[in-house]
Amino acid sequence: MMELQVARTRCKDRLVWAIAQLEGKSDPVQIEKITELIIQTMTGPWRYFHTTEHIFEVGGSVDAIEILAALFHDIVYVQVDHGMNLNISRYLAPFILEDKGKLVIEKPATLPNDLMFEIVMAVFGLVPGETLSPFKGQNEFLSAVIAAMALEPLLSPSLIAQIAACIEATIPFRGLSESGLTPSERLYERLIAANHHFNFGWDEAQTIAVVKRSVRLVNRDVENFAFPNSADFLDNTWNLMPETNHELSHADSYTVQGYRRSLHKMEEFMNFLKPEIVFQQFMEEPDDPTYRILISRTQKNLEVARLYLAIKVITIAILEAISYRLGRNIPLSTLMGELPRPGTITPTLAQFLPDLLIPLEPKTTLEAEVLDLLIQGRNQESVYDLKNSPVATYIIRSIGFDSVGYLLKQAKAFFAGAISATDFLRELKSEVLSTIINAVEQVFTNRIEALRELSLDTTFSQTKPH
Incomplete structure (x- = not known):
């Protein structure tokens, strides 16, 4: 108020x-x-x-x-x-x-x-x-x-x-x-x-x-396109998505497909954009040096966003393909666990992913920056998503940046129905896929154990003398 x-x-x-x-x-x-x-x-x-x-x-x-x-x-x-x-x-x-x-x-x-x-x-x-x-x-x-x-x-x-x-x-x-x-x-x-x-x-x-x-x-x-820090630019991108996908306003109930549609749409939008159509110039307003800085920063932010979003799209594609074994339109939190809340501890997929013994490292400055964004996260928390990306981090350090272009193409073929969920998952390294599936199983196992504990507690309370 x-x-x-x-x-x-x-x-x-x-x-x-x-x-x-x-x-x-x-x-x-x-x-x-x-x-x-x-x-x-x-x-x-x-x-x-x-x-x-x-x-x-x-x-x-x-x-x-x-x-x-x-x-x-x-x-x-x-x-x-x-x-x-x-x-x-x-x-x-x-x-x-x-x-x-x-x-x-x-x-x-x-x-x-x-x-x-x-x-x-x-x-x-x-x-x-x-x-x-x-x-x-x-x-x-x-x-x-x-x-x-x-x-x-x-x-x-x-x-x-x-x-x-x-x-x-x-x-x-x-x-x-x-x-x-x-x-x-x-x-x-x-x-x-x-x-x-x-x-x-x-x-x-x-x-x-x-x-x-x-x-x-x-x-x-549009000044956020030329922010010096790419994490700040991505913060604004993440604020835009729930405006066009109202499902995201329900943090723990939006679906795998709903989140994927938002990521996919934003990834395609970033690839459509060119710096020259973001900022305008008319008769030296702004002057040439200022305009060149705006264009240069925008180009850099777009490159970061494209690669970052490509990895996020691949990650959600893997989760969507796995989710088809459970249902065609299930909440993302069903697979990944709920977002963290103060005073509440719930199992999440990320906590069951192992540390990689020999992670594939970035080869370029761009890849290094994107990896850092995935590990450390964007600058601001989001009401509907984590600011860091532990699952995407595990995947990219397992498959390497060289695989992004091909897997993104296959993911889009899966979204379009050109290949099946199973065919898409076959494109992954078997050890990567089995690790993610095992982590999902662990999330469900923890829920089953919690239910069993509740059942035992309830049974015990009913047998206690009053």
Whole structure:
């Protein structure tokens, strides 16, 4: 409760400060309403990464427009929140309809005549009747619409267009257009057209400044990709997974397949990404040396994440293939034991894995860093997973890094149904597989012994004289 109140106060203070800096209208009632709108949404039950702390960090503390844009930029996240609550959907209902599970902008004949909505459409390059895509700016567009509607009583159309431009820039991971333009260059062209159409009165320097501001914001939005420490980057990755797989919020009951799907999806996503589509640059914002550092760090973090996730995927594939002998959709804790809790000791698979006499060691700096991450763990604890990976550590030190590429390919063939669980397990060294199976057996043996002890205790208590 205290954390919620602190977040509410911080949000309100930022709104008040930013609107005053922009010489907007002071309206305590409207500001209170906006504060509640933002806080209620950003503290939803499925928000693990896209939280109030995130929007405060993205906004910085210097530029009023960046601060306001950041407060709103993640307010709509349909995939995470499994829809939109009534408090935000009421802003959108006049303009957006749902058709066969997709969100569509109303057609010209039924679209209300609204200046704010027209401005946001122009900034995003959308038109009436267009179908929105969850992977091409749907959430950002709807967030910008809500920002425009909520801030309309307080700020001028020109300022709201600049806020919308910052939110548009946060559409992630876009490459060059067919004509070879970057996302920032395309935004610049749309802003020139919007400035002319809506008579904002911006000169060339002001239009460029709007785009540069948006670049600063979006680069802060993804700054974790360029963290100097790969463990910090992976911490953020682990916070993202339960946002798209709500099953993970139930720490000891999510299934083997559910966890595997999250790891597999994240591994494929990391292999899709290129550093050049993570960070943006426009007319020396940021300058070339800074941009090169961002790209270099991102490349390194992606390489670490790809190898780390590949090993994690292989590990969960082995456990999933073994689990098929018990059932097709069983909790991961059934095989591995429950996550540790204060005051509770339960058997875990890792404690039954032997020390390797001659472990296979890493051959490169990258492999050494990944092995250290597996042994020591990421920097932060996770609510649904261990931060270190003892089972994956045993496996990689048994099979060696040279085997990762081939086994990952076989694991994906198993996931796709191209090979059976048994065929996949045959790809492992027999001694590795037998050791893991024996460790699983030991987990079950300990549970059986605990049940027998309970049975004896109960029988004894029933035979005692009263």
